[in-house]
Amino acid sequence: MRWLQSISNRLRSLFRRDTVEQEIGSELHFHIERQVEENILAGMNPQEARRAASREFGGVEQVKEECRDTRRANYLENLLKDVRYGFRMLRKSPSFTFFAVAVLALGIAANSAIFSIADAILVRPLPYRDANRLVMIWEDSSAYGFPKDTPAPGNFSDWKSRNQVFEDVAAISDGSFNLTGSGNPENLIGKWATANLFSVLGVSPALGRDFRPEDDVPGAPAVALLSHGLWLRRFGGDPRIVGKEILLNNEKCTVIGVMKRGAQFPDRETDLWVPSRFTTAQLANRRNHFLEVVARLKPRVSLGTANANLATIASQLEKENPDSNAKVGAFAVPLREELAGDVRPAIFMLLGAVCFVLLIACANVANLLLSRATGRRREMAMRIALGATRARVIQQMLTESILLSIFAGVAGLLFSIWGTKFLATLIPTGIAAMTGTGVDGRVLLFTLAISLATGIVFGIIPASRVSQFQLAHSLKQGGGRSGVGSGGHRLRDALVISEVALAIVLLTGAALMIRSLENLYHLDPGFRADHVLVMRTPLPxxxxEAFAARAAFYEQVLERVEGLPGVVAAGYTTWVPLTNAGGATGITIEGKPEPAPADVLVPNIRIISRDYTRALRMKLMEGRLFESRDAAGTLPVALINQTMARNYWTGEDPAGKRFKVGGYSEKSPWLTVIGVVGDVHQAGLAVPARAEMYLPYQQEDLGFEPEYLAVRTAGDPMALGEIVRQQIWAVDKEQPVAGMMPLEDLVDENLASRKMQASLLSGFAGLALLLVTLGIYAVLSFAVTQRTQEIGVRVALGAQPGDVLRMIFSQGFRLFLMGAALGLAAAFVLSRALVHLLFGVSAYDPASFAGVTILLAAVALLACYVPARRATRVDPLIALRYE
Amino acid sequence: MSKPTDLVQGTLDLLILKTIALEPMHGWAIAQRIRRVSNNVLQVNQGALYPALHRLEQQAWIQAKWGESENNRRAKYYSLTKAGQKYLRAEETNWERLSSAIGLVLKTV
Incomplete structure (x- = not known):
């Protein structure tokens, strides 16, 4: 209780200064008056009595001042004093201050920038009610090569009706909506959604109403909910949009509402939502896997419980529907995790990296402070001699270092605001629109916290060392040179060693990432992306409706486009590479027994036009590509990729072999293999190819529509964009042309986040390298200054410049070797965390480890060289006179 | 600290605490009482007394209250806090140990 009272007294003295001042005055006044009375009682006359009393009391003002002083001895006042003093000290050595602030600001900026990204991805709330209870449910078809498959409607319906763990389950599926009527025809990215989608998500429209169950039955009048973005972009934010009709895929459709901004399920590309209006038959379909399913967990149901329940239902379904559900499991993933996707490990890696950078910066500044501290020993010794306690001296030193780190924090925050914009590409599109990016309160708080922590971390060591000075010793010693004693050496050495170790870890990580990226760039994806223009023309x-009408459209468009000057080849396909990982169907190989449902072969299927393989420069390994003779009514043919040839016809020549889509009983025709093409990486450059077949669009209607047009051009592909679009509109003036871009952009996009990760990590590693160089340099040049006298003696006794050089080099290099050994060991342990981010390189890649060590060794030698050279130039005469 | 009657800080604190242990007192009375009880040997200087009082108050060994004085004026009365009473007991013990130790040394040497 005493301390509470004491604090309240102190606060009173600080903040009620006037009252306290007045009280001191009246207290002393009373004393004097009382003495006057006493003197009068003793027989003096009043004048005499007053004079005597005053004389006895002494200087009233001095007493007042002393009272004030005792009251003022106050942490807060001390702090203010220290801050003022700290400012003065920092101003007195502007180059030190600038360097320290710059080094720390870089470290802090890196931290708060990466933190703000991590915050947006992992922490910032999603715009949905109780978003932590939202999960996505996937089918597990690992047995068929799709460990995370989009569910079939039949399974979705059963999960929804049988589960005991979800409040409700909703589903969406991809839709393509051609908006016509007013303005240019436009292809919108929409989703077919079950009516309960937004109630499951827990978000309601900003305008108008949500879907109702009666909107979502077959034959119900068509309605649509617009995304906030589409509403602004296409309808100018018209507040009276609700109730208006728009033309979607040539069907009149009533706008019933506009969704809240940010509520962009499943990602920011989504333009609108339309009720699925599934028929009972569609809802029983277990063959086509095309839904994305989102569910809300009941309160207090854990993810584990939900997954157990889903597994039970999946195994029931497996027994009930052996044809379709053999080896098909189900599992839930928290929405947040789903949206953050595969960026999570990278974010954690980057958080680790920036933390290392900051630690190195701290070590560097701590080292600088230590050398400064030597210079300030006399000052500190004086303070201690004059009665300052150790704690007081530490407080003052820490105030200075925290001042530094707060400056650095402010500078760092400014850097990071600029940096976050540049880093925003790291945020997956699914989450970016929802949580937004940039600096918010949490980032500010984080920056403040790390700034303070930084100040304490790099300040505490020098501060506690200074306060340990042997008083007499320090005061006796001259002000200029000499060290902090051998303990100080060891401390500085330890700091440099840990800097080297941290830098090795960072550099190794960066080297591994760069090698992965290089591997990806040099990887043959099975097609040439350069000089290819791609676009989508989804046919309503x-x-x-008629197969012939579609075929005619493709034929006319291709004929016109191929005829354009500057076009080398043009082809249609269901999906160009990197746009769809799936698109697969079960097949039967002639001559092999009908497989059990669980063993059906499910290769990817791509329906293409004759010259698609030529437009992409896919490699022909065997046989021939499609030709004009592979037309409707001729022998049904197929091209297969190498993986399919290898896995399905192991040890055989697939040419001329036959297979068909579906089982033996299916009416589909037998397809003859006419050629084998190289594997194309469809699902991502780093993802190995699956078995894949290519069928000509004219021969069979399998329900897969070619909608991507790929045009190989002689020159810049985008230069032909408008001309190609006009040719399509010449065939059908209402046909939207969407997503026109060079195929190279898709490749870049696919590598973008890896590229960003690798370049960030390299940037941080580079920063670390720079800081370590400075660190080694600073320690050695300080050592040379300290040993000037010793070196002088050695030279006087006949040491050659080579000897001196060797001596200094060995001192610096010893630090490097110790740091390198430590760092390599740490890197060996930590690089395991990178496994998921690497491609085609082992986490223990000897070349990376060796390269990094050699690079750092070279830099360390350079950092040693300058001080070592200075040491060889020591003039023994001057050196010995020194001091 | 040249005059023998000047009081070393710690000693003055002890005297003040002991003096107000009986009843709340204002500064003037504390000084008077110490002088009287010590037969005019210990003269407490105002310049030391008031800072000491304020320091003890700041440290919450004693507390102050404004009250009516014997001559009907407003005066600042000091009294011991609970912690102050404990502190006084501890300091008294300390002082006795110290003075008897000094006494022993003076007698024997």
Whole structure:
């Protein structure tokens, strides 16, 4: 209780200064008056009595001042004093201050920038009610090569009706909506959604109403909910949009509402939502896997419980529907994790990296402070001699270092605001629109916290060392040179060693990432992305119901485009590489027994036009590509990729072999293999190819629509964009052309986040390298200054410049070797964390480890060289006179 | 600290605490009482007394209250806090140990 009272007294003295001042005055006044009375009682006359009393009391003002002083001895006042003093000290050595602040600011900026990204991805709330209870449910078809498959409607319905763990389950599926009527025809990215989608998500429209169950039955009038973005972009934010009709895929559709900004399920590309209006038959379909399913967990149900329940239901379904559900499991993933996707490990890696950078910066500044501290020993010794306690001296030194780190924090924050914009590409599109990016309160708080922590971390060591000075010893010693004693040496050495170790870890990580990226760039994806223009022309179902109508469209468009000057080849396909990982169907190989449902072969299927393989420069390994003779009504043919040839016809020549889509009983025709093409990486450059077949679009209607047009050009592909679009509109003036871009952009996009990760990590490693160089240099040049006298003696006794050089080099290099050994060991342990981010390189890649060590060794030698050279130039005469 | 009657800080604190242990007192009375009880040997200087009082108050060994004095004026009365009472007991013990030790040395040497 005493301390509480004491604090309240102190606060009172600080903040009620006037009252306290007045009280001191009246207290002393009373004393004097009382003495006057006493003197009068003793027989003096009043004048005499007053004079005597005053004389006895002495200087009233001095007493007042002393009272004030005792009251003022106050942490807060001390702090203010220290801050003022700290400012003065920092101003007195502007180059030190600038360097320290710059080094720390870089470290802090890196931290708060990466933190703000991590915050957006991992922490910032999603715009949904109780978003931590939202999960996505996937099918586990690992047995068929799809460990995370989009569920079939039949399974979705059963999960929804049988589970005991979800409040509700909703589903969406990809839709392509051609908006016509007013303005240019536009292809919108929409989602077919079950009516309960937004109630599951827990978000309601900003305008109008949500879907109702009666909107979501077959034959119900068509309605649509617009995304906030589409509403602004296409409808100018018209507040009276609700109730208006728009033309979607040539069907009149009533706008019933506009979604809240940010509520962009499943990602920011989504333009609108339309009720699925599934028929009972569609809802029983277990063959086509095309839904994305989101569910809300009941309160207090854990993810584990939910997954157990889903597994039970999946095994029931497996027994009930052996044809379709053999070896098909189900599992839930928290929405947040789903949206953050595969960026999570990279974010944790980067957080680790920036933390290392900051530690190195701290070690560097701590080292600088230590050398400064030697210079300030006399000052500190004086303070201690004059009665300052150790704690007081430490407080003052820490105030200075925290001042430094707060400056650095402010500078760092400014850097990071600029940096976050540049880093925003790291945030997956699914989450970016929802949580937004940039600096918010949490980032500010984080920056403040690490700034303070930084100040304490790098300040505490020098501060505690200074306060340990032997008083007499320090005061006796001259002010200029000499060290902090051998303990100080060891401390500085330890700091440099840990800097080297941290830098080795960072550099190794960066080297591994760069090698992975290099591997990816040099990887043959099975196609040439340069000089290829791609676009989508999804044909509306109503208009192109007939197979012949579609075929005619493709034929006319291709004929016109191929005829354009500057076009080398043009082809249609269901999906160009990197746009769809799946698109697969079960097949039967002629002559092999009908497989059990669980053993059906499910290769990827791509429906293409004759010259698609030529437009992409895919490699022909065997046989021939499609030709004009592979037309409707001729022998049904297929191209297969190498993986399919290897896995399905192991040890045989696939040419001329036959297979068909579906089982033996299926009416589909037998397809003859006419050629083998090289594997194309469809699912991502780093993802190995699956078995894949290519069928000509004219021969069979399998329900897969070619909608991507790929055009190989002689020159810049984008230069032909408008001309190609005009040719398509010449065939059908209402046909939207969407997503026009060079195929190279898709490749870049696919590598973008890896590229960003690698370049960030390299940037941080580079920064670390720079800081370590400075660190080694600073320690050695300080050592040379300290040993000037010793070196002088050695030279006087006949030491050659080579000897001196060797001596200094060995001192520096010893530090490097110890740090390197430590760092390599740490890197060996930590690089395991990178495994998921690497491609085609082992986490223990000897070349990376060796390269990094050699690089750092070279830099360390350079950092040693300058001080060592200075040491050889020591003039023994001057050196010995020194001091 | 040249005059023998000047009081070393710690000693003055002890005297003040002991003096107000009986009843709340204002500064003037504390000085008077110490002088009287010590038969005019210990003269407490105002310049030392008031800072000491304020320091003890700041440290919450004693507390102050404004009250009516014997001559009907407002005066600042000091009294011991609970912690102050404990502190006084501890300091008294210390002082006795110290003075008897000094006494022993003076007698025997």
């Amino acid at each position: 179902r109503q208009k192109y």
